[in-house]
Amino acid sequence: MFTSLRGKLVMSFLLLIFLIIASVGVITYSQAKQKIDHDVVQNAEVAMEDLEETIHIYLDNYSKVLNSFGSTSLVDNFIIERSAENEATMLQGFDQILGNFPDMQFIYLATQDKKFYSSPDSELPSDFDPTTRTWYIKAMQSPGEVIYTDVYEDTSTGEPVITLAKAVKGDGIVQGVLATDINVSALEELVAKKQLGNGGYSILLDNNGVALVHPTLTGENLLDMDLPFIDNIYKEEAQGVQRYTFEGDKRVLAFSTIDETGWKIGGVFLEKNMLQLANSILKTILIVGLLALVLATISTILLARYITQPILRLNAEVTKVADGDLTGDIEVKSKDEIGVLAASFHTMLVNMREMIGTVADSSQKVKASVEDMSAVTEEVSATSEEMNRAIEELSKGAVQQATDLEGTSARTQNLADNIEDVLSKQDDLEALSGQIISANETGVRKLEVLQNHTNESTEIVTRLNGLMSQFTEKIKSIEEITLTINEISNQTNLLALNASIEAARAGEHGRGFAVVATEVRKLAEQTADSTQHIKETISSIQEESKVILEEMERTNNISSEQSLAVTETGESFGEIATNIRSIIGFIENIMTNMNAMNESKEEVLASVQSISAIAEQSAAGTEEIAASTDEQVKAISSIAYSAEELLAMSENLSELIKKFKL
Structure with a gap:
């Protein structure tokens, strides 16, 4: 019973009414008790004042008689x-x-x-x-x-x-x-017969504590009986109230003092007698409270039935809604909170019907959208995987490019070493040129030994021919390197230009970087100019090399024919001397250009190393992009998984909606 709303209402109201009645009873009893106690004590004090005045008048009469007669x-x-x-x-x-x-x-x-x-x-x-x-x-x-x-x-x-x-x-x-x-x-008889009411009695003690008037202790010295309340009335002021326990009863003593004699006159009351009226009031309160509780119980049951009947009908409809049946309705004519609740329930049913219908339509739309999103996600996932593979290939290419640039840097260093080797042989070439000139000058004087020198010359020409072939090949290599340096210079110039643009965008923070980019661009332009100059020089050397090769071929022919025509040796020897002087000039020119190349090789090496570093950074950036792409692929996979879950939830929602009867 107490688990139902009606039981709870009845118990709540009864408990509240009981608490109210109990509170009123306790407060009323307490106030009545205090009031009665106060009135009794006050009446006792008034009675003691009356007795005090009576005794004073009594003694004063005899005092006046004595004064008058004396x-x-x-x-x-x-x-x-x-x-x-x-x-x-x-x-x-x-x-x-x-x-x-x-x-x-x-x-x-x-x-x-x-x-x-x-x-x-x-x-x-x-x-x-x-x-x-x-x-x-x-x-x-x-x-x-x-x-x-x-x-x-x-x-x-x-x-x-x-x-x-x-x-x-x-x-x-x-x-x-x-x-x-x-x-x-x-x-004493007058004091003893003083009516105090509420079962009270009067006492009279002399100034030594001897009881002149007392129901049971007349003639006894109460100060000798070790009674604290008696000691207190002699120690305290002339009048007052003492509360104490004597012979097992709680008592109240209101006392006063006779000024002429120092006697103590008092009125004693038992608390149980004082509280008889309060107890009768308490009994009345209990009876009235019990009747009120019975009436309240009946009223509460009727009120609870009136309140719970609409709630029970509403509960029945709510149970139907809980089972998915939204076709019902409820009508409560009252305008109180329950009527408002029923109206709100009716509105809720209407809104639920509309909402569930809307949710059903939305569920189908969500399902279709999720299926489309799932398909798009699969396509995006496939595209992302292809992009990831492409970026991985790009990353590998960047790494390979960095590796190739490192090789290029090494080859450039080898070229620089070869240039230094060529320059280190400059003294040998100069010495050899001097010897050729000396030989040419003495050649006329030594025609008689021309045959021997011709053989030597043939061998020298043969070696020189081989050297020139090697020189030609190296010139071609230098030309290729020059082309590579030129491309690197162009790329460096382009990178420097881009860096200048980015530095300009950065504003004040990019000013230092802009200066560096400008210097790099200038260096790239100088490298391009030097490379062009080297290219032109190499082209000239190639042309001269062709001439030298032709001359060497002719010299070889002449050397072959020397054995047949010694007479032509002088003329041929003169031509050889002329050609040798030209060769010496060419060699000096080559040495000059080689010196210039040697001076530019450090700048070329620095540029190659800078480009190599940039390539390594590019490779690292490509690897980071590849990692980001991997994360993107994972995110797309997560989206695809979420789309599948959303599709499953949409299907579950559709199944749940089917349980409702609209």
Whole structure:
């Protein structure tokens, strides 16, 4: 039952009502208890004030009597002249006072000469000395005031009495003490009979703690009984309230102090008696609360039924919706929150029908789009793989290019070494040229030995022919290298131009790089110019080499014919001398060009090394592009996988939508 909404509503309302009733009961009981406690204590304090005033008036009356009589001529005359007549007159006045005030048991006068006069007359021991009595001593110590002794038990009657005493004067000098014994039984009875209500009773304690009035402890000295609440009322102010536990009961004591005697008068109440009215109020609250709880239970059940009936109908429709049936509807005529909930449920059903229909259409469209995307993804994936393979080939080509450039750099270095070798043989060529000239000059004089020299010349020409062939081949190699250097120079110039453009785009940050690019471009232009000059020089050398080869061929022919025509040797020898001089000039020209090539080879080597470094960077960049392409392929594969999952989800969504009945 308590798991249903109706049960929860009933329990919630009952619990709330119970808490309200309990709270009201507790608060009311607590306030009533406090109010009753306060009223009882306040009434007790008022009663104690009344008793205090009553006792004060009671004692003050006797004090006034004593003052008045002590000031009369009866006492004054006797004090001045102690004659028998004056004594009789004074005692007659004593009797008259005793007749008017029945609580006065004795009235008497004690003089400084230890004489004692009283009414009624009493038998006293012969050695009785009134000046040693407490009442006499206290009165003599406070002349002009009425003093009060402690309460004591009268020896003749056994009743409690108190003595009032006042010093009397004669001729302005204290001559004795006038005193009276007052029976306080009536006063005690008055205190004991004081009605306090709520089972309370009055107590009266003298200034020494002796109980003058008490239900069970009259005559006992309560200060000797080690009762903290008694000690407190003598230590604290003249009036107040004490709460304590005595004989197993919680009690409240409201007390006051009699100024004249120092007596303590109090009203005592048992808390259980004080709370009787509060307990009756509590019983009434419990009965009313129980009736209210019963009525609230009935009302709550009816209210819960009224609230839950539409909710149960709404729950039935919600259950149908949970099963996928969206064809139902609900109508609640109430305008409260449940009616609003039903209207919202109706709106929700309409919106769900529209939404699920829209979702079904969208699901089909998504499915078609996903299939198209899957196909496109496959094509893109294939294209990316082909691109990746192409980039890998490009990367391999870049790496191979870098390797080839390294080889080119090595070959360029070899060329530089060969140029240095050629230059190192310059002295030998010059020496050989000198020898040829010397031989030519002495050739005329040594015609007789021409045959021997002819053989030597033939051998030299043969070697020179071979050298010239090798020289021609090297010239061709130099030409090829020159072409390569020219291409590299052009590429370097183009790269420098591109670098200048990029530096210009970079603005202030690219200024330093622009200067370097300009220097590289200038160096490339100088390299191109030098290469062109070398090319022209090599072309000239090739032309001259052809001439030399032709001349060498002719020389060879001449050398062959020398054995046949010695007569022609002189002429041929002259031509040889001329040709040798030309060859020497050509050799000197070649050496000059070789020196220029030697001077430019360092720049060419630096350019080749720079291009090689750029090629290596290009290869590294190509490898990075290849890696990025791999990542792209992986991403496309992930997209394809996601497209497959989306397609599966779309199919699942379609299956779920089919479960709804629209």
